[in-house]
Amino acid sequence: MAAPTEEGNKSPGHHIELADDNNTIRHDGEPSPGMRNSKGWDGKLRVPKNALVANPEALSDPEYSDDENVLPGEELPADEDLLDDESEDTDEINCIHSRVQSIPALRLERFKQVARLCLRQNLIQDIEGLSCLAETLQDLDLYDNLISHIRGLDELTNLTSLDLSFNKIKHIKHISHLTNLTDLYFVSNKISTIEGLDGLTNLRQLELGSNRIRELQNLDALKNLEELWVAKNKITDLSGLSGLPNLRLLSIQSNRIRSLAPLSDVPGLEELYISHNALESLEGLESNTKLRVLDISNNRVRSLQGLGPLVELEEFWASYNQIADLGEVERELKDKKDLTTVYLEGNPLQLRQPALYRNKVRLALPQVQQIDATFVRVS
Numbered sequence: 001m002a003a004p005t006e007e008g009n010k011s012p013g014h015h016i017e018l019a020d021d022n023n024t025i026r027h028d029g030e031p032s033p034g035m036r037n038s039k040g041w042d043g044k045l046r047v048p049k050n051a052l053v054a055n056p057e058a059l060s061d062p063e064y065s066d067d068e069n070v071l072p073g074e075e076l077p078a079d080e081d082l083l084d085d086e087s088e089d090t091d092e093i094n095c096i097h098s099r100v101q102s103i104p105a106l107r108l109e110r111f112k113q114v115a116r117l118c119l120r121q122n123l124i125q126d127i128e129g130l131s132c133l134a135e136t137l138q139d140l141d142l143y144d145n146l147i148s149h150i151r152g153l154d155e156l157t158n159l160t161s162l163d164l165s166f167n168k169i170k171h172i173k174h175i176s177h178l179t180n181l182t183d184l185y186f187v188s189n190k191i192s193t194i195e196g197l198d199g200l201t202n203l204r205q206l207e208l209g210s211n212r213i214r215e216l217q218n219l220d221a222l223k224n225l226e227e228l229w230v231a232k233n234k235i236t237d238l239s240g241l242s243g244l245p246n247l248r249l250l251s252i253q254s255n256r257i258r259s260l261a262p263l264s265d266v267p268g269l270e271e272l273y274i275s276h277n278a279l280e281s282l283e284g285l286e287s288n289t290k291l292r293v294l295d296i297s298n299n300r301v302r303s304l305q306g307l308g309p310l311v312e313l314e315e316f317w318a319s320y321n322q323i324a325d326l327g328e329v330e331r332e333l334k335d336k337k338d339l340t341t342v343y344l345e346g347n348p349l350q351l352r353q354p355a356l357y358r359n360k361v362r363l364a365l366p367q368v369q370q371i372d373a374t375f376v377r378v379s
Contacts (some may be wrong), residue, residue, distance in 0.1 A: 005311040064205070079105035089113055089327035090134075097121040104129035112136070121145055127152035134158065143185070150174045163187070167206070172196040186211065187229075194218050198276070209251070216240030229257070238262035253277070253295075260284030260306075275299070275317070281312070296321065297343065304332040314338045319347035319372070341370040 011017045037176060065287070080099050091113050100122040102104065108114070109132040116139040117130075124145040130137065134155040144166040150173050153159070159178050165187035170192060175181070178201035184203060188210040197203070202329035206229040213233040218244030219225070228244070231253040238257060241247060249271040257277040261284035263269060271293040279299035285306045287289070294310070296315035302322040313336045323329065326349050333339060342365065346349055350357045362368065362376050369377055 014153055040322035046261060053090045080107060080131075082106060082109075086111070091117075092116040101121055101125070101126070102129075108132055115139065117141065128133045139218065153178065181352040197221060205229075219243055226249075236321065239265075241266045242369075250274075252333065263288055285310065292338075304328055307332045311336060317341075317343040318347070319343045322348065324352075326360055327365060329361070333365055334367075337367060339367055343372050345372045 031191065033128055038093050066236065069347060073262045075205070082100065082269050083093065083106055086338050088110050090111060093108075093114055093116070095106070096118060097120070100119060101124065103119070103124060104127075108117075111133070111266060112134050113136055115136055117133065117137060118139075118141040120141055121144045123360055124142065124147060127142065127147060127150065130140070130152060130364070133155075135158070136315055137156055138158055139161040140156065140159055141161075141163045143163045147164060147167040147169060150164070150171075153174060154177070157178060157182060160180050161183040162175070162178065162181060163183075163185040165185045167189055169186065169189040169191060172194070173196050174185065175184075176196055177204060179199050181200050181203055183205045184197075184200070185207040187207050190213040191208065192213060192261060194208065194216065195218050197206075198216060199239060201221060201223055203222050203225055204223060206222070207229040209229050210232040213230060213235060216230070216238065217233060217240050219228075219240060222244060226243075226246055227249040228247060229249075229251045233255055235252060235255040235257065238252070239262045240259065241250075241262065244266060245268065247269060250266070250275040251271075253273050254276040255278060256275060260274075260282065263272070263284060264287040267287050268290055269288050272288070272291060272292050273293075273295045275295050276295040277299055279296060279301055282296070282301060282304060283306045285294075286309050289309050290312055291310050292312055293315045294307075294313060295315075297317050297319045299321050301318065302324070304318075305328075307316075313333075314340065316333065323344065324347065329344070329349070333342070339351075342361065344357075344361060353360070358371050358374060358376070361371050369375060
């Protein structure tokens with residue numbers, strides 16, 4: 001009988017009775033506390049000498065197998081059988097976490113009205129077998145598969161939403177003809193260059209977070225883009241946004257941004273999420289007078305100079321910076337009549353007097369309803 005491993009005893013459906021030196025039996029698949037030494041799992045299945053074992057041969061015979069008591073594993077249907085119970089008039093098909101490897105094996109040609117196809121969390125490597133849905137398909141979700149190359153979308157010109165997040169894609173190709181796309185997702189791939197988007201003039205939302213992008217480029221054709229999400233990349237400069245007149249939201253957290261000056265190219269920006277960068281100053285925001293939400297948390301900002309013109313500000317998130325002057329906070333933010341939320345924890349002004357800090361901020365900014373995670377008054 002093979003010794004259990006630390007992970008092996010956690011598999012669902014397999015409950016192994018374990019006994020430690022103190023005769024403690026566990027039925028929940030977790031090792032008993034006595035079965036760990038100071039370095040963790042010790043690799044031994046300990047059976048006390050006085051234990052009653054129904055099949056003692058299991059302890060001495062390495063070839064022993066109790067076949068009669070083995071629980072049958074879950075039998076998954078073949079890909080071609082997964083949709084047999086689905087109505088052929090359905091407008092939505094969901095095959096999530098079903099180990100689908102082949103799209104053609106699903107025989108999608110049976111379905112004449114499918115507008116949304118979700119094949120999340122499967123084993124698909126090739127995009128194929130979808131042309132039969134071209135007339136009706138609008139939303140294609142292939143999140144979390146094994147796709148390396150974008151192919152097989154030539155006829156899907158009615159798509160409005162395409163999700164290829166959590167795959168293995170290195171290059172954005174073969175989608176510029178999908179001119180009806182409004183939402184495009186490439187989160188967590190291996191993309192290093194923004195490219196191949198020239199025809200997507202109706203795109204409103206583009207998600208490229210968790211890739212390998214170093215530069216904001218080739219975006220000028222996206223005249224209707226409203227939301228750009230590029231967090232967790234390697235971007236050092238905000239240049240490249242000047243061709244986006246309708247950009248309303250920019251999420252560029254966890255990059256390497258030092259200067260906000262290029263944001264003057266997008267004066268219509270309403271939400272800016274730029275935490276976890278290398279900012280030391282807020283200078284350069286003066287033109288962004290429509291900002292309602294500003295998140296600069298986890299930077300190295302010392303001064304709030306630059307916030308003066310942002311009269312429409314509603315939420316200001318600035319935790320874990322180097323802000324020390326409460327007087328400056330009052331000067332820069334007190335006139336913001338719509339300001340309801342401020343986060344300033346982790347700054348010197350909070351760390352210096354943690355017991356008094358929140359009350360001082362409340363007195364300095366009487367219009368605020370929430371300081372950090374605490375509501376200070378009800379509107």
